[in-house]
Amino acid sequence: MVIETRTPEETYELGRQLGQKAYPGQVICLNGDLGVGKTVFTQGFAAGLGIEGPVNSPTFTIVQEYDEGRLPLYHFDVYRIGDISEMDEIGYEDCFYGEGVTLIEWSQLIRELLPQQVTCVTIEKDLEQGFDYRRIRVEERT
């Protein structure tokens, strides 16, 4: 499925809809360049799960957990990860293979740790279509 958005609100709304459909054990890989809208998408996704508080990129902690929604949400941003062994220290397996939903910004940086079945969300700009245009591809990968 490919969705085109032209405002941050539309990207947020797509995230919200997917958050409403999220299921236990789901892992969502979120990729795209800096500033493309991964965190905007995540904020909508969290809202769709019923999480009301602010959601920002967990820059200093790699992962942030939110427990006030319909399912626990583990929001990873692995952009600043130094070594893959940091993921073991975080206890990532309890997130990926638990009852909550995991969302991973920059998941391609930890490709070797990803479960076999993931939902991939890839966001791209196309400046010819305008500064706020985004093409968002959502695909199930097994």
Ligand code: ADP
């Ligand atoms: P990332 O997490 O991918 O680095 P952010 O979500 O933090 O990016 O920032 C995306 C920026 O792009 C925000 O400032 C947002 O307002 C802006 N923006 C403009 N158009 C869009 C759009 N169509 N979808 C998402 N964000 C958009």
Ligand code: MG
């Ligand atoms: Mg971000």
